[in-house]
Amino acid sequence: MxxxxxxxxxxxxxxxxxxxxxxxxxxxxxxxxxxxxxxxxxxxxxxxxxxxxxxxxxxxxxxxxxxxxxxxxxxxxxxxxxxxxxxxxxxxxxxxxxxxxxxxxxxxxxxxxxxxxxxxxxxxxxxxxxxxxxxxxxxxxxxxxxxxxxxxxxxxxxxxxxxxxxxxxxxxxxxxxxxxxxxxxxxxxxxxxxxxxxxxxxxxxxxxxxxxxxxxxxxxxxxxxxxxxxxxxxxxxxxxxxxxFGAPTPPPPAAPSPVAVPAPAAARSYLVFFDWDKATLTDRARAIVKEAADNSTRVQYTRIEVNGYTDTSGTPRYNVGLSERRARAVAGELIRDGVPQNAIDIHGLGETHLLVSTGPGVREPQNRRVEIIVR
The missing domain is CATH 2.40.160.20 (Porin)
Known part of the structure; x- marks a missing residue:
């Protein structure tokens, strides 16, 4: 043949x-x-x-x-x-x-x-x-x-x-x-x-x-x-x-994250949302970060948590990196607004703890966020 x-x-x-x-x-x-x-x-x-x-x-x-x-x-x-x-x-x-x-x-x-x-x-x-x-x-x-x-x-x-x-x-x-x-x-x-x-x-x-x-x-x-x-x-x-060779293997089912403890009733939280696949702050996002920074000076806080999240439209490995970049962008803006750097904890949590429950591969705007928790 x-x-x-x-x-x-x-x-x-x-x-x-x-x-x-x-x-x-x-x-x-x-x-x-x-x-x-x-x-x-x-x-x-x-x-x-x-x-x-x-x-x-x-x-x-x-x-x-x-x-x-x-x-x-x-x-x-x-x-x-x-x-x-x-x-x-x-x-x-x-x-x-x-x-x-x-x-x-x-x-x-x-x-x-x-x-x-x-x-x-x-x-x-x-x-x-x-x-x-x-x-x-x-x-x-x-x-x-x-x-x-x-x-x-x-x-x-x-x-x-x-x-x-x-x-x-x-x-x-x-x-x-x-x-x-x-x-x-x-x-x-x-x-x-x-x-x-x-x-x-x-x-x-x-x-x-x-x-x-x-x-x-x-x-x-x-x-x-x-x-x-x-x-x-x-x-x-x-x-x-x-x-x-650079793509991640599917991760095993994730155990409950020890850093994702729900905020106590006395804590204040602020949500900052992002465009798809972006880690840059919009004008509205900067205003929310400024509000969180200003309010943190009016209360006695122990820590400020900055937790980044994504929707499910990427691989788990990629989403963890994207969520961390978002969290660092918000933390950097907090520091510029007067919050001490040593008071901030930064976590990139990827596509875990969705605000809106979806299946994989869904671009949900509410899930592309960073949560600022003032404890």
Whole structure:
């Protein structure tokens, strides 16, 4: 079985297995930006646009080669910077068989195929923060540059009526390449390190000139002939998997937090709310913090607790860090308003102790808060 056939068959068999967790994603959180290393693999089908044959004067002729659909496989090592940007080093493989010749001036047949493979360096940006209307998937887009080796495998063209002229090539050439990527990642609900990926990729390569044998008549052959192909434009659809080494494993059921003791009746509390995935104070939030700071000077207090919380739209690990950043932002504002730093206890409690009870993956404004408790 040819490799391209194996790739297509493997993709068709694997697709329902890879996509199986999608039916359980209705309660999935909004995936946070990738932080740290990851690996990804994908496979699928590709379509190669007609390749023009470049004439001796360097101009693109009307003659072109049509191709069959082919297979594609991609593997990448990547690193997420935590701010939406990801850097990837990728290796790819594509194959297409030639089906016929177009606009040769005679009825032209074609056979053999073209194989492309090589390294690419990609810059990808996760669009979750820019497109918040996607609650169950994390869309992304990227661009890449690199180098592709392109090999003609038993390539030949011929006059379908008379047999001549004919040309043959089994040569390899390299060329600079570039690509654009649009995709989406869908995390597995109970294993956030692993995710399904669905991608469209456009790959282009520059002109290549191959050694060829050209026969103009029976027994008349030029073994030093050349065939030059114009820009190679390839469109691919892939489904794959990604493993994120920086994603947290689902935590065990949490025991009651010892620091989350309800405030006694004599304590005063103030709530400061935040925008989604933000730890910056609004003008209204600063006014509430100022009120808490002013009131703390009018009563005899022992401690001031600053407890940060989030909603459930991120991973537990990410939410703990976000809640702590919110608590520190409020504590910093209290200090600026005259509260002694040594009087403040800061806690980041993540998505625990929700004001509004929700399932996972819900952006609830009332749960994105910091509570100031003056004891």
């Amino acid at each position: 040819k490799l391209k056939t194996m790739l297509l068959a493997t993709t068709l068999i694997a697709a329902p297995l890879i996509a199986a967790p999608l039916s359980s994603q209705a309660q999935t959180f909004n995936p946070p930006p990738v932080t740290g290393p990851y690996v990804s693999f994908g496979g699928g089908g590709n379509f190669l646009q007609n390749e023009h044959i470049v004439g001796a004067n360097g101009n693109t002729s009307d003659a072109s080669l049509a191709s069959h659909f082919g297979g594609v496989a991609v593997g990448a090592l990547g690193y997420g910077l935590g701010n939406g940007l990801r850097l990837e080093f990728e290796g790819d493989y594509r194959h297409n068989g030639f089906s016929s010749g177009k606009n040769f001036g005679y009825p032209a047949g074609a056979g053999g195929g073209e194989t492309k493979f090589g390294p690419m360096f990609n810059v990808v940006y996760d669009l979750t923060g820019l497109i918040p209307s996607f609650p169950y998937v994390a869309p992304y887009a990227g661009v890449g540059v690199g180098y592709q080796w392109t090999r003609l495998n038993s390539f030949h063209t011929y006059n379908d009526a008379t047999g001549f002229p004919r040309q043959f090539s089994d040569d390899s050439r390299g060329a600079l390449a570039y690509q654009a990527i649009i995709g989406a990642v869908i995390p597995f609900r109970f294993l956030p390190q692993l995710a399904t990926t669905i991608e469209y990729r456009f790959l282009g390569t520059a002109d290549r000139s191959y050694d060829a044998t050209v026969e103009t008549a029976p027994g008349v052959a030029d073994t030093n002939g050349r065939v030059k192909l114009g820009n190679d434009f390839n469109h691919a659809l892939l489904i794959g998997i990604r493993y994120d």
